[in-house]
Amino acid sequence: MKTRLTVTACLLAVILPISSLLATELKPIKLPPPNTKGGMPLMEALKARKSTRELSEKEIPLQVLSDLLWAAFGINRPKEGKRTAPSALNWQEIDIYVALKQGLYLYNAQTNTLEPVLGEDIRAKTGVQPFAGRAPVNLIYVADYGRMKNAPSEELKDFYSACDCGFIGQNVYLFCASAGLGTVVRAWIDRKELAKAMKLRDDQRIILAQTIGYPRQK
Numbered sequence: 001m002k003t004r005l006t007v008t009a010c011l012l013a014v015i016l017p018i019s020s021l022l023a024t025e026l027k028p029i030k031l032p033p034p035n036t037k038g039g040m041p042l043m044e045a046l047k048a049r050k051s052t053r054e055l056s057e058k059e060i061p062l063q064v065l066s067d068l069l070w071a072a073f074g075i076n077r078p079k080e081g082k083r084t085a086p087s088a089l090n091w092q093e094i095d096i097y098v099a100l101k102q103g104l105y106l107y108n109a110q111t112n113t114l115e116p117v118l119g120e121d122i123r124a125k126t127g128v129q130p131f132a133g134r135a136p137v138n139l140i141y142v143a144d145y146g147r148m149k150n151a152p153s154e155e156l157k158d159f160y161s162a163c164d165c166g167f168i169g170q171n172v173y174l175f176c177a178s179a180g181l182g183t184v185v186r187a188w189i190d191r192k193e194l195a196k197a198m199k200l201r202d203d204q205r206i207i208l209a210q211t212i213g214y215p216r217q218k
């Protein structure tokens with residue numbers, strides 16, 4: 001009995017570090033340069049913009065993900081480092097976390113890279129509604145309050161970060177309309193649970209999440 005327990009303990013000692021290594025082994029993803037030409041005329045995209053919750057599990061190609069993130073909050077004026085969405089005092093305080101099946105990444109607009117954060121599938125934790133856990137991409141918009149220097153009050157930090165996040169969300173809506181993708185922005189999130197899963201700092205606040213995927217064929 002004692003021998004069996006020792007063998008089991010030894011096996012666990014070997015297996016556990018390997019599995020925890022696998023869980024954290026997530027490599028950066030260099031995104032292809034965004035395709036910033038073409039797309040649907042703006043007025044047609046506005047006409048098609050809508051929330052979609054019936055989404056298929058089909059993966060989104062990396063090129064489309066790159067285009068989507070650039071549209072969301074990419075750099076459109078490299079000399080000034082300014083972005084496709086405005087932000088109060090140009091704080092650029094909203095970070096876009098990207099939850100994919102293989103793990104959680106942080107979008108780095110400067111390097112056009114997805115930086116690894118967590119080798120875990122946390123899609124289901126990004127929202128209370130079950131479709132979030134099945135859709136290929138969930139964006140989590142997180143405000144870095146530490147970046148909002150000289151804001152007159154904490155209340156104004158809440159207000160500005162909510163406004164700034166809204167512009168990004170609408171950029172994503174319009175891109176999705178143009179690219180034939182479905183999307184829905186979401187506030188119905190267990191923020192405490194998600195912040196814990198994402199290992200966020202105290203000065204990081206989850207504002208909204210947004211689910212993206214190809215519309216499910218009826």
Ligand SMILES: Cc1cc2nc3c(=O)[nH]c(=O)nc-3n(C[C@H](O)[C@H](O)[C@H](O)COP(=O)(O)O)c2cc1C
Nearest residue numbers: 049050051052053127129184185186187188189208
């Ligand atoms: C701030 C905000 C929070 C939202 N939260 C959710 C949500 O948690 N879940 C959801 O299914 N839809 C959510 N929505 C989407 C709205 O329900 C949707 O925009 C509204 O019904 C209008 O539909 P439309 O986007 O197709 O015009 C949210 C929208 C906004 C702007």
